Amino acid sequence: MKPEEYNSKDYLPHGHYPWPDLINPHAEQMGKDMDGWIDNDYTFLTEKQREKYKRMRLHMCTARMWPDLTYEQTIPCNRFMLQYVALDDQVEDSSLEEIQQLRNRCVAILKGAQPKQEENALYQHMALIGDELRALMPEIWVERFIYYFYQSFRYGIELEYPYKIAQRPPSLTLFKTIREYSVLMRPYLIFGEIESGLVLPEHIFEHIVFQKMISHMTLVVAWQNDIHSLPKEMAKGTEVFNLVFVLQQEFNLSLKDACAEAFRIHNEELASGLALHAEYREFGEYQEHVDKFIYYAGVGLQGVNSFYLETERYQHGGAGFAWPEIGNDMKI
Structure with a gap:
């Protein structure tokens, strides 16, 4: 198969998952x-x-993942999506120190620090997100959201960095x-608790089976994401953090x-999650x-797949992606 022949919908078409597409x-x-x-x-x-960001229609990812949110509830979720x-896109060429500074500043703002007037929209909107979520949800949930944001940044974006610099994937x-x-999905998944109005107590949320x-x-x-984003990442030529590339390297x-094989691993992951939920009823x-949490997470999973099939973000050749450009003010 030539790269230009690849089409992600051959693996993950609309309606692939056992939840409604809304x-x-x-x-x-x-x-x-x-x-x-x-x-x-x-x-x-x-x-x-x-x-390019407008043509991506990222709001449709929000709309498809959380179809039952009221308009008021959509605002911080949609703001966070953008x-x-x-x-994540614009730190692609940043140093590890710059990425760590960005993470620390965003977490501080989510916890209540005020952004400076000269700080850009990434920080200004983070403050609005924190305020808007607190108006909707109890503090226990807001703390959960902040922690999941921190986790994704600290153990996702930052741990990828040395492999991206070396242009060599890990095992x-x-x-x-x-x-x-x-994949940065953990803070997004818990938006289902906004939708359902059912906030799980900590002893349930931290249960090893639930986690x-x-x-x-x-x-x-x-x-x-790795299946749908592959056309854009093949075009870049230096991307290493994709399941397909890792499998190619490890198994030739x-x-x-x-x-x-990536599709098989995806299906196995889905089956394991569904089987665990079906078996453990304690x-x-x-x-x-x-x-309810699993249902709304599943609707979100179905929704993000539909979004991937419709967005211009992952076009062949990377034409729809907003690559970092010289002159962007990412400084804090």
């Missing part, structure tokens, strides 16, 4: 909101980058460990065989809450 009824207004933020606030990006995607075993966090279910769901999205596989009075 869209939030406020999607149109969510798009207007996001375009306004890009045009009016994200001025540290070039005009070309801003246009903030975190742009942040498959280590890659799977890091990829669970570098393992979250790990399986997160890794399903990681493998899904062709592109076709590596893609088939959450007592909170079993219904856990079931």
